[in-house]
Structure formats: structure tokens, C-alpha cells
Amino acid sequence: MMNGWSYIRLIDALRKAGLPISPQDFAEALTCLERFPELSAEIILKTSLIHRPHDRLIFQTIWQILFSADFSETVGSSLPLMLENGQSTFGSGGQEIGQGSGGISRKSNNLPALLPLPAFETATKGLPDVPSDLVFEEMVKKMLSEINYYGWINAVDLALQRGELTEEQWQAFQDEGSALQDLVRQELVKGQMLTENNWQPLQRLYWKHKPLQSLTDAEKTLVQAALRQWARKLAVHPGLRWRKSSRGVLDLRQTVQGAFHGDGKVFRLRYHRRVPRVPELVVLCDVSNSVAPYAEFLLFLVGRLRTRFRKVRLFFFIDTLWDVSGQIWDEDLGELQEEIESWGRKASSGFSDYGQVFQDFTRDVLSEVSSKATLLIMGDGKNNYRPPRSEYLAQISEQVRQVYWLNPLNVEEWSERDNVISSYQPYCTKIYRCRTVEDLQKIARRLF
Amino acid sequence: MWNSPSELIKELGEPGYFLDEEAGTTLFLALALEKPCLIEGPAGVGKTQLALALAKVSQRKLIRLQCYEGLDPSKALYDWNYAKQLLRLQLAKTEDWDEIKTNLFSEEFLLARPLLQALLSPEPVLLLIDELDKSDEEFESFLLELLAEFQVTIPELGTLAAKIKPIVMLTSNNSRDFSDALRRRCVNLNLTYPALEREVAILQKQCPELTLKLIQDICEFVARVRKMPLRKLPSVSESLDFARALHVLKAEELKLDQLIGTLSIILKYPKDISKLEERLKQWQIEAGRL
Numbered sequence: 001m002m003n004g005w006s007y008i009r010l011i012d013a014l015r016k017a018g019l020p021i022s023p024q025d026f027a028e029a030l031t032c033l034e035r036f037p038e039l040s041a042e043i044i045l046k047t048s049l050i051h052r053p054h055d056r057l058i059f060q061t062i063w064q065i066l067f068s069a070d071f072s073e074t075v076g077s078s079l080p081l082m083l084e085n086g087q088s089t090f091g092s093g094g095q096e097i098g099q100g101s102g103g104i105s106r107k108s109n110n111l112p113a114l115l116p117l118p119a120f121e122t123a124t125k126g127l128p129d130v131p132s133d134l135v136f137e138e139m140v141k142k143m144l145s146e147i148n149y150y151g152w153i154n155a156v157d158l159a160l161q162r163g164e165l166t167e168e169q170w171q172a173f174q175d176e177g178s179a180l181q182d183l184v185r186q187e188l189v190k191g192q193m194l195t196e197n198n199w200q201p202l203q204r205l206y207w208k209h210k211p212l213q214s215l216t217d218a219e220k221t222l223v224q225a226a227l228r229q230w231a232r233k234l235a236v237h238p239g240l241r242w243r244k245s246s247r248g249v250l251d252l253r254q255t256v257q258g259a260f261h262g263d264g265k266v267f268r269l270r271y272h273r274r275v276p277r278v279p280e281l282v283v284l285c286d287v288s289n290s291v292a293p294y295a296e297f298l299l300f301l302v303g304r305l306r307t308r309f310r311k312v313r314l315f316f317f318i319d320t321l322w323d324v325s326g327q328i329w330d331e332d333l334g335e336l337q338e339e340i341e342s343w344g345r346k347a348s349s350g351f352s353d354y355g356q357v358f359q360d361f362t363r364d365v366l367s368e369v370s371s372k373a374t375l376l377i378m379g380d381g382k383n384n385y386r387p388p389r390s391e392y393l394a395q396i397s398e399q400v401r402q403v404y405w406l407n408p409l410n411v412e413e414w415s416e417r418d419n420v421i422s423s424y425q426p427y428c429t430k431i432y433r434c435r436t437v438e439d440l441q442k443i444a445r446r447l448f
Numbered sequence: 449m450w451n452s453p454s455e456l457i458k459e460l461g462e463p464g465y466f467l468d469e470e471a472g473t474t475l476f477l478a479l480a481l482e483k484p485c486l487i488e489g490p491a492g493v494g495k496t497q498l499a500l501a502l503a504k505v506s507q508r509k510l511i512r513l514q515c516y517e518g519l520d521p522s523k524a525l526y527d528w529n530y531a532k533q534l535l536r537l538q539l540a541k542t543e544d545w546d547e548i549k550t551n552l553f554s555e556e557f558l559l560a561r562p563l564l565q566a567l568l569s570p571e572p573v574l575l576l577i578d579e580l581d582k583s584d585e586e587f588e589s590f591l592l593e594l595l596a597e598f599q600v601t602i603p604e605l606g607t608l609a610a611k612i613k614p615i616v617m618l619t620s621n622n623s624r625d626f627s628d629a630l631r632r633r634c635v636n637l638n639l640t641y642p643a644l645e646r647e648v649a650i651l652q653k654q655c656p657e658l659t660l661k662l663i664q665d666i667c668e669f670v671a672r673v674r675k676m677p678l679r680k681l682p683s684v685s686e687s688l689d690f691a692r693a694l695h696v697l698k699a700e701e702l703k704l705d706q707l708i709g710t711l712s713i714i715l716k717y718p719k720d721i722s723k724l725e726e727r728l729k730q731w732q733i734e735a736g737r738l
Contacts, residue, residue, distance in 0.1 A: 020628050032477055039473060041452070047474045051631035053488060053638040166730055171677065221622070229624045331677065 001222060002041060006066060013062045014049060016199035018206045025049050029075040033329055041369045054222055058205055058397030066191065071371030079151070114389070115147045120191035136188070136204055137211065137293045142185050153177050178216055183212070208437050212408070213293040222331050223297060223437050230441060231304030234448045241275045261354060270406035279310045280370045284361065287316045287340045287377035292336060294335040294408040295378050297440055302376075303336075305448055311370075316343045319353035321360040352382060354420065355389030361390045376447075377402045378434070388420035390427065404447060449506060450476060464653040465501035466646050471637060475502075484595045484616035486580075486631065489639035492683020495619040496578055498639070503574040508615060511569070511645035512576045513562040516581040521590055525600060527559045553604035567610040574615040574663060581620040588630055588636065595633040638708060642684060644671055655691050665702035666691050671729075673714065673724060682714040690714045703734050 007030070014021050029048035031040060042063060050059050115407060122142070144150060156173040159165040165173070175292065192201035204208045207219040215223060244251070254270040283302055285295045300312070306312045313325045322343060369375075375396065397403045405428045407414065414421045414431075425431060430441050454478075457472035467475065469661060475498075478485040487495040503510040513524055514625040516616050534550050534643065551557075552613040560568060567573035594600055595616065618634065620626070642650065644667055650661045674681045682690070690713045694702065697710070707728060715721045 020632075022632055024631065028481060028483075032481065035480070036477075039477075041471055043473045044477065047477050047635055051628070051634070051636050053636065056638075166513070166734060168727065168730070170670075171675065183721075222625075225622055225624055232624075320560065334679070390568075 001041045002067065007045075009215070010045065012067055013051075013199045013202070014059065014064065017058050017059065017062065017202035018208070019050070019055050020232040021049055054207060054218065058202060061190070061205065062199075062202070066192060078261070111159065112148060112151050114149065114180075115150055117187065118146050119268060120188070120208065120319050121193070136192075136201075137186055137214075139227065140181070140185055140214075142356055143188060147178070147180075147184075149180060149184075160175060181214065182216060191264055210437075212297050212434050212437065213442075216395065220333055224300065226437065227297065227301045227440075228236045228304055234305060234308070234444060242272040243275045245271050245273040246314045247271055280373035281306075281309045282355070282365075282369055282373050282375045283312070284321075284375065284377045285314065285316050285378075286318065286352055287343050287351065288318045290382065291352075291378060291380050291408060292337075292340045294434060296333055296378075297437075298378050298406065298434065299336055299340075300333055301440065301444060305444075307447065313365075313369075315361070315365070316356040317352075319349050319356055321364070322359050323347070323365075351384040352379065353386050354379065354381070354383050355387050355392070358392035358396065359389055359434075362395050366396060369400060371399060371401065373400045374447075375400045377403065377405045377428075378408075379405070379418045380407055380409045381424065382406075382416075383418060385418050388423040390423040393424050399430075402429040404426060404429055404443075405431040406443060407431060409433070410435065452476070459505045460498075460501050463501050463652070465505050466499070466642070466649050466653075467644065468643075471639065474635060474637045478637070479615065481635065482613055484634045485637055486618045486626075487637045487639060488620045488622055488632035489707075490683060491621050492643070492685040493639045493641060494684055495639055496576070498619040499574065499578075499619070502615065502617070503576075504581055504635060506572075506574065506615065507705060508572045508574040509569070511562050511566045511573050512578060512612075514580050516578060517582060517584060517585070519583045519587050521587075523561060524587070525561050525563045526588075526602060528553070529557045529559050529560065533557050539585065555605065558573065558602075558605070564600065564608070566614045566616075567594070567598065567600060567608060568602060568665040569614070570611060572612050572614070574617065577616065579621065580618045580626070581623045583633060585627070588626060590596065592629055592633065595630065598605045640682070641674060645670065645686060647671075648686065651691055654688055655695065658691055658695055659700065661701055662694065662699065663691065666694065670714065674725065676727060677719045678715065678720040678723065680715070680720065686714045702727055704735060 007026070011021050011026055024102070025048055029045050032039075032044045032048060036044065045063075046056065046059055050056055122168045124397070153173075155169060156177070160167070160170040189201045189205055193199060207215060207222060209220070212223075243252070244254070248271040251272040252271045255268070258270055259267050279431065281302070285291075285299065286296060302314075314321070314322050324339075324343065329431065393403070405424065406422070409419075411433060413419065421431065432446075433439050434443055450459070453473040453476040456476050457469070460472075462466055462597065472547050475485060480651065487498060490494055500510065502508075536550065536552060536557070560563075562575070565571050577591070581589075597609070598613050598616075600606050601607045641647075647667045647670070648660075648663055651658065651667065652660070655663070667722050670682050670687045670690070690710065692709055693713050699706070711724055715724060
């Protein structure tokens with residue numbers, strides 16, 4: 001039974017999860033509940049309190065936690081239903097993707113079975129108690145491997161390669177896999193909330209705080225729209241310096257000075273305009289498996305901003321360097337992902353070698369790069385135990401104006417054994433974490 | 449106006465607009481609270497149609513403002529009738545300046561644009577602000593006073609409040625996000641692609657000349673296409689166009705091998721069409737195996 005206390009707890013939880021709920025929203029919700037007692041309280045509250053479609057998932061999670069009979073019993077309760085062999089809750093299509101045909105049984109094509117979700121404690125075993133983004137991602141991976149997700153999804157890929165699955169079926173399985181990952185996250189967040197006894201873990205379900213790699217398709221669409229919006233704002237944000245121009249803003253100083261030369265008799269109007277803050281941009285982007293899911297967002301943003309720069313050059317790399325400038329700028333996130341994946345497959349080894357790449361860049365490209373250029377490197381710094389050859393990055397940093405490194409890993413991971421980012425740090429103007437949409441937004445504001 | 453969401457859903461169904469229970473409840477609450485309704489969803493799911501259907505069933509006059517980049521208050525709210533003001537000045541050479549000055553900026557010289565028309569209308573109206581996401585952020589901020597108080601402030605005249613509160617509906621394709629301030633002033637209604645049964649019902653109502661078999665085939669086919677990774681998924685309006693096109697071609701049922709040439713009706717990007725053509729070949733092979 002709901003009472004005033006329950007409503008206050010609901011509002012508090014929503015606010016802790018990052019949703020802005022105003023007192024007016026709350027007042028309106030209560031008015032509606034009083035006026036229409038016959039209507040579902042859940043729909044009334046959702047309508048009054050939730051103003052963005054993608055916030056509905058968080059509302060539903062909180063609702064379930066607060067108002068289901070015994071929340072602790074609901075942790076993990078949705079997964080066994082999903083994991084029952086042959087009883088796919090997906091594939092038949094919901095409202096978003098249309099219903100009708102295409103139901104696929106997981107038993108088909110001899111795919112390995114998914115296992116029931118183990119107890120919440122299994123996910124936390126052996127991991128530090130400190131609640132952090134990194135620990136949470138480890139927990140997700142652990143739980144996914146416990147339910148044999150990785151074996152299952154690899155079998156799906158193999159079945160496609162062997163021609164045992166049609167592309168349509170493969171896509172349906174991929175969608176199912178993404179939904180499964182989301183559910184695991186949701187269940188873990190619920191478990192964490194019970195353990196930590198606060199609402200903070202809910203933020204991990206919010207798209208702005210989620211690692212870019214784990215965004216759903218719907219969330220990617222949101223990010224794409226948000227990136228477009230920021231780019232529009234940043235694109236009209238001019239630099240501080242002025243340059244003479246035949247059109248633009250009237251340059252009063254030059255006009256008056258010019259008039260003096262003609263003894264005040266010849267009076268010619270002179271104009272000037274702002275120079276873009278970054279005249280040349282060079283982007284070096286790691287497209288190996290670990291970085292590729294993050295790279296597409298950066299490239300999409302740079303693509304939208306490219307008119308601000310005099311020149312933009314883009315290079316993909318894994319263990320060799322490929323110049324892809326001008327090939328992919330107009331593409332959407334999905335197309336960028338395909339492009340990045342196709343380049344990723346061209347690598348000889350598939351393992352990043354930053355030292356080799358910086359050497360190639362110094363030898364083949366550096367002479368063509370302006371001394372006013374900004375170099376943007378997107379990579380996790382994992383060099384697979386190869387020599388970092390930081391002298392080449394030192395040489396590059398002397399030639400260009402600024403070197404910024406964007407790293408999708410958490411700061412704690414930068415000092416792992418195979419990570420050489422500390423060797424490169426002295427030669428970078430700044431290293432930023434670029435893991436979530438929020439990070440990307442901060443970077444865009446500071447850099448462009 | 450309506451006593452329950454089911455009553456509203458039922459009435460909207462009469463002109464052929466089918467809403468599910470949750471969306472119907474949301475719209476009902478927006479109307480009951482007299483708050484603007486912000487309808488979001490992909491292109492072609494029936495956002496504008498919902499406003500048109502609501503205007504019809506509520507017997508309100510529809511005033512529509514189509515948004516675009518660069519739209520400003522002089523095109524959306526009001527402008528001064530400069531020609532008329534000049535004529536007035538010419539006729540008033542002998543009059544007192546203070547009197548002329550006041551008269552020149554009176555309602556007589558005001559050109560009411562859609563937003564002001566909706567506020568000053570003596571009869572109940574439905575104001576549709578279509579594709580708000582296409583307008584600039586400045587225009588979005590400008591709308592805040594109207595959405596919250598149903599009034600606007602004109603510097604020369606002061607504040608003009610609505611004579612009869614209009615029903616305000618805003619639509620957006622989500623090409624950009626809106627500020628919290630705008631969202632808080634509205635009730636959010638998210639429309640998505642309809643479920644199979646609802647789409648069949650829509651097609652039956654809108655295209656009564658088609659056989660049920662063809663309608664079911666079309667809806668199943670479109671639902672299948674919506675599962676593909678495409679840049680733009682086919683919407684309800686495209687299903688309707690597709691159905692009408694097949695009717696023109698005198699099709700009795702949907703045959704996969706006869707669809708080449710008609711795909712551009714449901715898909716709008718060449719890349720998407722070639723993806724579907726490829727997929728059609730696969731579907732034909734699979735259908736042949738069965």
C-alpha cells in the first residue's frame with residue numbers, strides 16, 4: 001500500500017539516480033492521484049515525474065524495488081525466466097521493433113545453453129569492496145561468464161560464419177545478447193543497492209554515466225543527438241584571435257589607421273574575423289577491439305566539428321597506421337562502427353603497438369603536420385608488452401602545439417602491467433579519461 | 449471533456465487513431481491538468497496525426513506552427529503592421545504626438561501569428577507546435593512563458609493572457625534534446641512503432657479497400673523490416689503508402705519476389721534499400737526451403 005512516505009522515498013530515489021524532480025512535479029502527481037484514484041498510480045507518477053523517454057527504465061527499476069512485495073526476492077528473478085531453454089522472452093518483437101514473425105528458440109542451431117544467474121555474492125567474490133565503475137564492470141563480466149554468455153555469443157558468431165544462422169537470426173540473437181547484458185546490469189545494481197543500502201548504484205544505469213561501450217542502441221541514438229547538439233554549440237564558438245578579412249566584423253582600428261595614411265581623405269572600411277582556435281587537428285585513433293567501441297563516439301563528434309578546423313587528418317591504427325582522412329566524416333554512429341570494425345580486421349596481428357605507430361607517424365606524416373596542429377590520440381595505452389618507444393612521441397610533441405590523449409580506461413587501470421601510458425605522459429599536454437558521455441562532453445568543452 | 453482515458457481512446461478511434469492504454473492515460477492526464485503535451489517518437493509514427501485527430505474529436509479549431517531553423521518570434525508570435533502604421537502617420541499630421549505614439553502600438557496594428565492567434569482566439573483551439581526540435585534553442589526558451597502561463601509578453605503592449613486556454617501539443621523527432629525547463633512544463637508522451645494488431649487495425653481503418661490477408665502480410669513484412677539494422681525504419685505512414693501502392697498494383701497478397709521497385713516506398717535511403725534487397729533474396733531462399 002502506498003502512502004506519503006513511499007512517495008517521498010520514490011522522489012528521493014529518482015533524484016539520487018540523477019533525474020531532476022521538482023516540487024511542482026510532485027505536487028502535480030499528488031493532485032492527479034487524488035483526482036483520479038481509479039487510474040494506475042504507476043502510470044500517473046510516471047507521467048508526472050518522468051520527462052524524458054529514456055528515464056522510464058530507471059523509474060521502473062525504482063518502482064519495482066520500492067513497491068514489490070519483497071524486493072530482495074526480486075533480485076535475479078527476471079533472469080531465470082529469460083534463461084529457460086526454448087522459452088525466449090525476446091525475438092517475437094515488442095512494440096519498438098514490431099511484432100509478428102521471427103521468434104527464435106535458443107535451442108535451435110545447437111547453441112550452448114545459458115545457465116541460471118548465480119547468487120549476487122558470486123559477482124563480488126575476489127573483488128575489492130570499494131564501489132566503483134571499474135569494480136562494477138568486472139562484476140558484469142564475471143556474471144556474464146557465470147551464465148556462459150561469452151560461450152553462447154561466440155557460438156552464435158560461429159554459427160553465422162558456418163552458414164547455420166541467417167543474418168536475420170544472428171541479429172535477433174545479438175539483440176537478445178544486448179538485452180541480457182542490460183538485465184544482468186540491472187540485477188547487479190539491485191543487488192548493490194541492497195548491500196550498500198543506498199540509491200547511488202542506480203547512476204550506473206543512467207546513460208550519461210554508463211561506459212560508452214555498454215550503451216544500448218536506443219542510448220546510442222540519444223548520445224548521437226546529444227553530440228550533434230554540443231557540436232552545433234561548439235561550432236559557433238569562435239577563437240580569441242582576429243584575422244584580416246574581406247568580409248566579417250568592421251575593424252574600427254584598422255579603418256581609422258588606414259584613413260590616417262590618406263590624410264583622412266580616403267576612407268576605406270576594413271573588416272576582420274575570428275580565427276578558429278585550433279587551426280589543424282590530427283586524430284590518431286586506436287581501432288583494436290578494446291578501444292573501437294569508444295572511438296566511434298569521438299569520431300562522430302570530430303566529424304560534426306570539422307568545419308571549425310582549417311584541416312583535419314584522421315589516422316586509424318592497431319600495429320600499423322592508415323590514413324583515412326575524408327572517408328568517414330558524414331557517417332552515422334552505426335556506419336562508423338562498421339567502418340572501424342572493417343579497418344580493425346585489416347591489422348596484421350590485432351594487438352596494438354603504439355611504439356611502432358608513433359615511429360611510422362614520425363617517419364611518414366610528421367613533416368606534413370603544421371607546428372600549430374593539435375594531436376588527439378585515442379587509445380588505452382595497452383601495448384601488449386612491446387617497447388613503448390616514447391622517444392617518437394617526444395619528437396612528435398616538439399613538432400606540434402599540443403598533444404592530448406583520450407583514454408577509455410579508468411585512471412586506476414593506467415598503471416597496469418601492460419599499460420605504457422605513464423611512459424607517454426611527459427609528452428602529452430593532458431591525458432583525459434574518455435569513458436562516458438559525460439567525459440566526452442567535458443573534453444569537447446575544454447578542447448574545442 | 450472526457451471522464452476517463454478509455455473514453456478518450458474510444459473517441460480517438462472513431463476518426464481512425466488508435467492509442468494504447470498507457471499513451472491514452474498520459475494524454476488524458478495532460479488534458480486534465482491543462483498542460484502542454486510533448487509528443488516524441490520517430491518520424492511517421494503519428495505524432496502530428498494525433499494532434500489532428502484530437503482537434504477533430506474535441507471540435508476545436510487547429511492552429512499549426514511548423515518549426516524550422518531560424519524561426520523567430522516575429523514569425524511565430526506577432527509583428528507590427530508597418531504599412532498600416534505608415535498610413536496612420538500620414539493621416540495624422542495634425543494630431544498630438546503622444547496620442548499617435550500610443551495608437552501606433554495598439555492591437556489594431558498588431559499582426560497576430562499562430563501563437564498569438566491561439567491565445568487571442570475567442571473560440572477553443574488546439575495549438576500544434578510541430579517539429580519543435582527543428583527550431584533553435586532561443587526559440588525554445590521563448591516558448592517557456594506561453595507553455596507555463598498561457599500568456600505572452602509584448603514589450604509595447606504588456607502581457608496578453610489566453611482568453612480560453614488552448615490545448616497545446618508539441619511534436620519532436622528527437623533530432624535534439626530539449627532543456628529541463630521546457631520538459632518540466634509539458635507532459636511527455638512517447639510514441640513508438642505500433643504492435644502488429646494495432647498496425648493491422650490502423651491499415652484496416654485507413655485502407656478499407658484492401659483485403660485482410662494483404663493487410664496482415666504487409667504488417668508482418670514491415671515488422672520484419674523494422675528488425676533490420678537500418679538508418680531509417682519504416683513508419684506507419686510508410687506502411688500505409690506501401691499498402692496503397694500494392695493495391696494500385698492490384699496485388700492480392702504479398703509476394704517477396706514481386707517487391708523490387710516498391711521498396712523505395714517503405715525505405716528512404718539507398719543504402720537501406722540495397723540492404724533490404726539483399727535480405728529479400730535470403731528470405732526467398734528460406735521460404736523456398738520450407
